[in-house]
Amino acid sequence: MSKYLIAGNWKMNTNADETRKLVSELSASASKNQEVEMLVCPPFINIPGASELLKDSFVSLGAQNCYFEEKGAFTGEISIPMLKAFNLEYIIIGHSERRAYFNESDDLIAKKLEAILNHNLKPILCIGETLEERNAGKTFEVLKNQLDIDLSKADLLKISDMVIAYEPVWAIGTGVSATNEQVAEAHKWIREYLENNYKTEAAKIKILYGGSLNHANAKEILAIPNVDGGLIGGASLKSESFLKIYNTAIELS
Numbered sequence: 001m002s003k004y005l006i007a008g009n010w011k012m013n014t015n016a017d018e019t020r021k022l023v024s025e026l027s028a029s030a031s032k033n034q035e036v037e038m039l040v041c042p043p044f045i046n047i048p049g050a051s052e053l054l055k056d057s058f059v060s061l062g063a064q065n066c067y068f069e070e071k072g073a074f075t076g077e078i079s080i081p082m083l084k085a086f087n088l089e090y091i092i093i094g095h096s097e098r099r100a101y102f103n104e105s106d107d108l109i110a111k112k113l114e115a116i117l118n119h120n121l122k123p124i125l126c127i128g129e130t131l132e133e134r135n136a137g138k139t140f141e142v143l144k145n146q147l148d149i150d151l152s153k154a155d156l157l158k159i160s161d162m163v164i165a166y167e168p169v170w171a172i173g174t175g176v177s178a179t180n181e182q183v184a185e186a187h188k189w190i191r192e193y194l195e196n197n198y199k200t201e202a203a204k205i206k207i208l209y210g211g212s213l214n215h216a217n218a219k220e221i222l223a224i225p226n227v228d229g230g231l232i233g234g235a236s237l238k239s240e241s242f243l244k245i246y247n248t249a250i251e252l253s
């Protein structure tokens, strides 16, 4: 198992040409490294193109969402088998943008997580509190509630394939990351939650930090105990900034 996962969530950015350019630049610089894995998650429509270009590279491929049913009358949705056909390994679920703008509930996220594990892919489950919740002292209550429901259907035998991304909502896209103390405290709490529920498997579950992670703060944040990588939005859209974070992880590993 690698030490760090450095993941780019491209969100609704990059057209086909931009995807080709970014993927080519990243795959040219990613090395075979046992300790650091690079992952890119382009928009659905650019996954086939990215998959083709990444075939013999050291960059892993992921999606930003999926539906839990395999096929049928679910207009506009994409199934896990459809994604799996493109050598894709990871699927992000429960991102705060999907929770907030598309009304995704924890019950729906639980079904997606169950289905992804059952298809032998790796879910990246995003959890995190809003600023109001943090200011009201409810951070850990919120995280517990999200984890309790989101993980309620997970196959315990496959749980170590799961990745958790702690993304405080107020730190996403704001340029203001959580402080080192806030990251340390939340990641420690999540690790303890996993240990209480999954015993020895807990150590194998990666916990990523997301929220204004960039080349300037990557060194400090990635060095915090229980931080096993980053889920990066804005700074993953330019190869230069994403590679700086990736290379920082290599230095630290």
Ligand code: 13P
Pocket (backbone or CB within 6 Å): 009, 095, 167, 171, 172, 173, 174, 175, 210, 211, 212, 213, 231, 232, 233, 234, 235
């Ligand atoms: P930013 O890195 O742009 O803050 O986005 C983080 C994020 O939402 C990753 O999923």
